[in-house]
Amino acid sequence: MPEVMKLEDIRKNFGSIQALRGVDLTVNGGEVLALLGDNGAGKSTLIKTISGIYPIDGGQITVAGKPVRINSPREAMDLGIETIHQDTSLAPDLSIARNLFLGREPVTIPALGVFAPLDLKRLKAEASKLLRRVGISKNLDADAPVNSLSGGERQSIAISRAMQFSASLIILDEPTNNLGVEETNGVLRFIREVRDAGHSVIYITHNIHHVMNVADRAVVMRHGRIVADLMIRDTDLLSLEAIIMGADAATLAAGLKHGKQH
Amino acid sequence: MGSGSFSSVLKKPETTSFIILVLVMVGFTLANDRFLSPLNISNLLAFMPELGIIALGMTLLLTAGEFDLSVGAVFALTPVSTLLMVQNGGLSLELALVIAFAATFLVGALNGFLVTKVGISSFLVTLSMLLIVRGTTLVLTQGFPLNSWDGDNWLRTALAGSFYIGTVRIYASLIWFAALGLLALYVLNVAKVGNWITAIGSNRSAAVARGVPADKVKIWLFIATSMLAGLAGVISSLRIASASPVAGSQYELEVIAMVVVGGTALTGGRGTIIGTIIGVLMLRIIRNGIVLVGVPGLAFNIFVGVIILAMLVLHARFNKSSERK
Known part of the structure; x- marks a missing residue:
């Protein structure tokens, strides 16, 4: 599989705190990569640098073979990187259709700039088509406001939006955090479908069962570095858990000391 | 689908407001038949656009999640500075208006800058701005109203002229209000930026993550609100x-x-221009009707407050029933 994105020696500091201390990571095409690690390990910071929220302080990002700088969420999207945050990805008062196209609205008279009229017909037609394609259209009306949907439906809509713009890399930041069991299973199933459709997925979670269930590869971060990178088929739940907890004694001790300070 | 769209129309907040507006009007008409007299309608229509024009800007700003307490002060600053330049400075009305509106633009831009870039809440920023702008106006005039101005000018006819339809006197300002209302309706519901305004007010971080320039949109909305307040003041x-x-x-x-x-x-996150136009009519009609019905002057605000509160309770109930947490 060709590589979708390559990170080399990515560094990010917040004042004197080194949040990322040289991260090297290659994301391959069509894989679900689970990004694991304790709170404060640097997962969120890493994701925010890839999705254009934080500028990096050092290192090189390569997307589809080209070195790039990602300075804004918009630039990340234009590079085919779509990020779905926990539960902040949709505007609840807007309709499903308007959410799907937020920031990339189809308009009829583009010359009018931001005052250009939305192409409401196309908006609705494409939204309905998308809802059908991803199999969540059963009784969803594209004109219904997002605040009338369940949490699982909302996440599915957010993920569909990423697929619709043919993102090569979809980043999911704890997408099942506030969901029930049934809805979580729906979202996990959906993640597999996304991968089967050819998109790469970075999936951040604390739930190791989900990782075994849905991911192809697990990458573990600790103290701003990647400490393990393994294929799911080569590991099992217990070993993975041990690695996340800090398998070697030295880091375990450091983790305990760190814990005491809080 | 037919019954579905009917119930969704019923659920719209503006429908509730409209039904209550009709009830209020029927009530006042039954209580006093002068309520629908041409003179009373003329009076209603003379005042209404001035507050209504400000309300249009305020609706867009509220939809984006901010509000502006300095509009009343700007309502005084723009015309006072204009007429001072005309009467004491000998400037033409046109030039004086350009300068006064440039200052009005700056008030809005400063509000927007302080809220978005410095990160102070719009309540505090615009409350301070209210004091600064009102204070400036008082200093400029030494606290006295300006002499009456009898200059004739095409702008005066265009902005504040009037004509009769039958026996009802219509002010040009009503046409301005209608035109600006249509424009605001278009901006919020049809234009691309309207989608952004709602998204920003509904979930700012989601909008920003989609590449919506939230701060820029908010700054321009503060500017638009100030300019509309200035225009209303000049009219x-x-x-x-x-x-x-x-x-x-x-x-x-x-x-x-x-x-x-x-x-x-x-x-x-939830804004409605149609609702605002109904709201403008409602408050003007209530203030006017209460006087006609003969409620004692001192008790007047009690009634206005109670009616506003009743409306808000209704909206809250409707929102609760249609939302899923």
Whole structure:
């Protein structure tokens, strides 16, 4: 599989705190990569640098073979990187259709700039088509406001939006955090479908069962570095858990000391 | 689908407001038949656009999740500075207006800059701005209303002229209000930027993550609101041919009341221009009707407050029933 994105020696500091201390990571095409690690390990910071929220302080990002700088969420999207945050990805008062196209609205008279009229017909037609394609259209009306949907439906809509713009890399930041069991299973199933459709997925979670269930590869971060990178088929739940907890004694001790300070 | 769309129309906040508006009008007409007299309608229509024009800007701003308490003060500043330049400085009305509106633009831009870039809440920023702008107006005039201004000018006819339809006197300002209302309706519901305004008020971080320039949109909405408040002030002052440094006092609260009575949420994300127009009509009609019905002057605000509160309770109930947490 060709590589979708390559990170080399990515560094990010917040004042004197080194949040990322040289991260090297290659994301391959069509894989679900689970990004694991304790709170404060640097997962969120890493994701925010890839999705254009934080500028990096050092290192090189390569997307589809080209070195790039990602300075804004918009630039990340234009590079085919779509990020779905926990539960902040949709505007609840807007309709499903308007959410799907937020920031990339189809308009009829583009010359009018931001005052250009939305192409409401196309908006609705494409939204309905998308809802059908991803199999969540059963009784969803594209004109219904997002605040009338369940949490699982909302996440599915957010993920569909990423697929619709043919993102090569979809980043999911704890997408099942506030969901029930049934809805979580729906979202996990959906993640597999996304991968089967050819998109790469970075999936951040604390739930190791989900990782075994849905991911192809697990990458573990600790103290701003990647400490393990393994294929799911080569590991099992217990070993993975041990690695996340800090398998070697030295880091375990450091983790305990760190814990005491809080 | 037919019954579905019917019930969704019923659930719209502006529908509730509209039904209550009709009930209020029927009530006042039954209580006093002068309510629908041409003279009373003329009076209603003369005042209404001035607050209504401000309410349009305020609706867009509230939808984006911010509000502006300085509009009443700007309502005085723009015409006072214009007429001072005309009467004492010998400037033409046109030039004076350009300068006054440039200052008005700066007030809005400063509000927007302080809220978005410095990160102070719009309540605090615009409250301070209210004091600064009102204070400036008082200093400029030494606290006295300006002399009446009888200059004739095409702008005066265009902004504050009037004509009769039958026996009802129509002011040009009503046409401006209607045109600006249509424009605001288009901006919020049809234009691309309207989608952004709602998204920003509904979930700012989601909008930003989609590449929506949230700060820029908010700054321009503050500017638009200030400019509309200035325009309303100029229209009012040209109509009465004078300018007072205390004009527009407490208009900020009246305007916000009109907007929320119409169904726009104070917390952002839900805005309705149709609702605002209904809200503007409602508050003007209630204030006018209560006097005609003969409620004692001192008890007047009790009634207005109770009616506003009743409307908000209704909206809250409707929102609760249609939302899923």
